Amino acid sequence: MSTRYNFRENEEKWQAAWKQASVYKAKEKGSKYYVLEMFPYPSGRLHMGHVRNYIIGDVFARFKRALGYSVLHPMGWDAFGLPAENAAIQHGVHPKTWTLQNIQLMREELQSLGISYDWTREILTCAPDYYSHEQKIFLDFLKQGIAYRKESFVNWDPVEGTVLANEQVIDGKGWRSGSPIERRKLFQWFLRITDFSQDLLDDLEPLNHWPEQVKTMQINWIGRSEGARILFSLIETNQVLEVFTTRPDTIFGASFLGISPDHPFVENLAKKDPALQTFITECRARGTSQKEIETAEKKGFNTNFTVQHPFLKNHTLPLYVANFVLMDYGTGVIFGCPAHDERDYDFAVKYQLTILPVIKGSNDEPSPYEGDGVLINSSFLNGLTVEQAKKEVIHRLVSKKLGKPEVSYKLRDWGISRQRYWGCPIPIIHCPTCGIVPVPDQQLPVKLPEDVVFDQPGNPLDLHPTWKYVACPTCGQAAERETDTFDTFFESSWYFARFCSPHDSAPFNKEMAEFWMPVDQYIGGIEHAILHLLYSRFFTKALKKCGYWDLSEPFQNLLTQGMVCHETYRDQAGVWIYPHEVEKREGRFVKISDGSFVKIGRSEKMSKSKCNVVPAAKIIEAYGADTARLFMLSDSPPERDFEWSEAGIEGNWRYLNKVWRLIVSHLINLQNIDLSKVPLTFTEKALETRKHTHKTIAHVTQCIERFHYNRYIAYLREFSNHLEEFSPSESSEKWALYEALHTFVLLISPALPHLAESLWEKLGHSSFVINQAWPKADPYLLIEEKAMLAIQINGKMRGTLETSPHLTEDEAKELVLELPFVKAQIQDKALIKFIYVPGRVVNVVF
């Protein structure tokens, strides 16, 4: 009898059998459960981060299937994106070829993991069959006023003559050219996500099964704040500048007005002021990323204009152009109150502006003081609290017609134009006569041309010799196609809907979508906490507005999983090297090629640049899918980072074999008895095993429901340790063993589906274990009659006492105070307190 489990043979066998029987095909009947993992970008090979994500989802999908749900568990490819174009530039391979090859490889790897996907629903976002639908969706957005065009900034590389992604801007310079980047304005398409700000905020609250931190991040991102809009008139002209502030109460501490360099007023002014023009150019000599803008040194430019203070006659404030004032937030103009705002304070110190405290805290706080307090130096506001003062100022502004209350959001409209080839073409035609003309429905899809070249800077679509030249659909005159493509977040904002009816001629079938949606359990990386999830939520609402469905939120439950990390290694020269180039010899790590010592770095997120990646395919090849699955599940809870190690995978491989031996070696104990009859009485030993079996069912079920997968595996190990030592001597014990082994195999099946099938077969079944119902724990076998009571004296642990968990406080007191070690400690001192938590702890305080 083989003592080793042949994973290669068995995994292949069961994968083929499942496929043959179409067991994972989703059917629209009964109670549905939609499990979705974030689909991958086909970057080349499946990495451990993907593997972890899909295994987490698979365990849950299999569990729900066993509980009797109709499960939808699909997979697809987020196939448009920048890396394909980079590959085209670097290696001369066409983005489509590169992408499809990657998908082919990754699909095979994914299938070898034995994940329960319904592959008949596979989606490729780069296929016209997918992206044509989003052109339709875009045109519907346009009709509803959700899509529009405006000018906005991009990262411009003046050497390459190309727009760069933020990722391609490193320290303010282009990644290839090394040339300083400038912000340049371009007409681009936007989606009015800001129209949904309040809905996106309000609908977050009932999402009880989303991680609190994700909700908090989204709330902060949307950034609702209540404040006031205040009008300031310029002394020198009769113009008015509008300021949004959340601190109108500090108006008497205002010492300057700061205006964004990108404000139209400033741009106008600069036409006649070369010095200001130079200042603006300086401010724009960096990328568009928020981090870059906010960490830049604070700089100002005195316009020599002044504005009238709304409440103080003969009091004016200087107007500075300030690089830290963002045009995208509020009105692009602020009033600076240096005594009570950090940034204003720094600015005032630099430009020697007045710093007048107007709020007094309870102590003498150092400037700037951003806390609560009582108003001082503030005319009619003196003595009021901050809250009261805000109300009063707004009231007075309204009566003077110099302002009004206002709610503002940090959330900005979503720019979806990309000046790139490998994306979905925006279905718009620019006509010199008719202007912007949507491509008519019957002319959809606008397909991406394949005959493009990447040997010159700029967008290959724009440079294509013929593609963009078309007749205007309205007047028939010569016109040009829009050559920008969609942001690839567009594809991932509705793919979950497409999965419900992936071959439908509409973007999705309403009936099907309303059957499967919302996604019951969504799983993906925490790095998507804001953008992808917010955009998908927005799309769901926008699609509702366009009549696609009657749904407001796409994802009922959300699990954000942690990253997969690995130790990093460097050779003697300090060059990063891969784990497979390293070996442990006599307790030290050496480079296999030359035996030199290897420097071990700390564990970091697996990345190609640090060479600490372990390819999924290699692991599956060496240990099999079930071992990889087990390791991924057993070591860390899903939401935490996962530490990949050679020792870890080895240990789990050994456990797999242990399970195999456990069942196989017990088979002899199940012979020659009638297992179909439940015995009327059980020996104490049999009963103990039965209790263990049912407690394990209860524990495991709860652990899986709560995604405590590492504890799920821990309970299985504890149970198998028990079963290893169990040797039945009479028939009720044999029956208890039979029950235990069958239950064990059922319980491991979501985690180790191939091994479970093999063992199920060994136990004499010809059906699939994955089609079996999930076991139910017998409540009578879960009852505890004994509890270990912890005895504390003055809060310190001093011993334990085995008792019934149902003792009354008086009974417990009587028992505990008679214990010798308790008596010895108390002696004749008076008892002050006796604390009793039934079944858990007593604390004797004297």
Add this chain to the structure above:
RNA sequence: GCGGGCGUGGUGGAAUUGGUAGACACGCCAGACUUAGGAUCUGGUGACGAAAGUCGUGGGGGUUCAAGUCCCUUCGCCCGCACCA
């Protein structure tokens, strides 16, 4: 800079949400067995101590009969910041 997290033995992590810290493993140590293996089995393993015991959940302070868990403060690391996906 702004927003959100995390921190428990040599290692990954447990700890019915304030009630016996270290479940379950990995590693290590000792032993057994053997057709000498990437095998299996048994025992040990938080630190200090001969023991009684003392100390222990990044550091400091606090609340409580009782703190890994709650509060304040501090340090370190990670994620996101709107054109990577």
